[in-house]
Amino acid sequence: MTIRVLFFAYLRERCGAERRLELPEGASVGEALGRLREQYPVLADASLRVALNRVYVDNADPLHDNDELALIPPVSGGSPSAGTEKPTPCT
Numbered sequence: 001m002t003i004r005v006l007f008f009a010y011l012r013e014r015c016g017a018e019r020r021l022e023l024p025e026g027a028s029v030g031e032a033l034g035r036l037r038e039q040y041p042v043l044a045d046a047s048l049r050v051a052l053n054r055v056y057v058d059n060a061d062p063l064h065d066n067d068e069l070a071l072i073p074p075v076s077g078g079s080p081s082a083g084t085e086k087p088t089p090c091t
Helices: 010-015 029-039
Strands: 002-007 018-022 049-052 068-072
Touching: 002 010, 002 029, 018 029, 029 049, 029 068
Parallel strands: 002 068
Antiparallel strands: 002 018, 049 068
16 A cells, blocks of 8 residues: 655655655554654654644554655744743734
8 A cells, every 4th residue: 555644844854745655555653654764764763743644643543545644743932931021912
């Protein structure tokens, strides 16, 4: 079977936006991640959320032909001093 893998945030820069991955029938999300970690060393120690067809899943969830697997690393934002200043009211 073939699945579509989408990479987000810094992974997109290192792995590309999208890849196709060939897996045996009955493969799980965890097996796909294992294969991807072999192909892309940047994923070896990456902390990821994984979405299957736009729904967050666990490694045990099964994959099917033409599924979409999205790899989403944690992201952060805001100012370096967030939480230390009084918020400015929106007007």
